[in-house]
Amino acid sequence: MSKSHITTTINGDVREFLCDPSDTLLSVLRDNLGLTGTKEGCGTGDCGACSVTVNGRLVCSCLVLGVEAEGAEIGTVEGIGSSDKLHVIQQKFLEHAALQCGICTPGLIVSTKALLEENPNPTEDEARYYLAGNLCRCTGYDKIIRAVLDSAETLRGAA
Numbered sequence: 001m002s003k004s005h006i007t008t009t010i011n012g013d014v015r016e017f018l019c020d021p022s023d024t025l026l027s028v029l030r031d032n033l034g035l036t037g038t039k040e041g042c043g044t045g046d047c048g049a050c051s052v053t054v055n056g057r058l059v060c061s062c063l064v065l066g067v068e069a070e071g072a073e074i075g076t077v078e079g080i081g082s083s084d085k086l087h088v089i090q091q092k093f094l095e096h097a098a099l100q101c102g103i104c105t106p107g108l109i110v111s112t113k114a115l116l117e118e119n120p121n122p123t124e125d126e127a128r129y130y131l132a133g134n135l136c137r138c139t140g141y142d143k144i145i146r147a148v149l150d151s152a153e154t155l156r157g158a159a
Helices: 025-032 088-095 105-118 124-133 141-158
Strands: 004-010 013-019 051-054 057-060 073-075
Touching: 013 025, 025 051, 051 105, 057 105, 088 105, 088 141, 105 124, 105 141, 124 141
Parallel strands: 004 073
Antiparallel strands: 004 013, 051 057, 051 073
């Protein structure tokens, strides 16, 4: 099987890679590009651990083929904040202890950012509904939802 040459933009940077037509975007991000923040939880699109954005749309990267990234704008957890300056969402997840083992956290942070870009003032029910595709075995969801709503409030105040 011949590899495809793909040019895409990831977290604002133009990137090129080769991949088999059957490679998932998740495997390309992790194995080809070294962007290991995106996690594989289930491999079937049921847990949300591998959530990224493609052209502004939240997707499970385990369900997207790497070749579909051609010409697309991809957003991963690595593009949210930095090691020396956390994004508000990352800071609020820490403040509210909304993480434990960390497998779901990158997907939840990407999903929260997508939610707040779409709806800067979600109700608790709206936040719970939007994040329903992100499963967490460790925290219970109350701390996560508190972090999301606090992030929204802080980001609205900064605007």
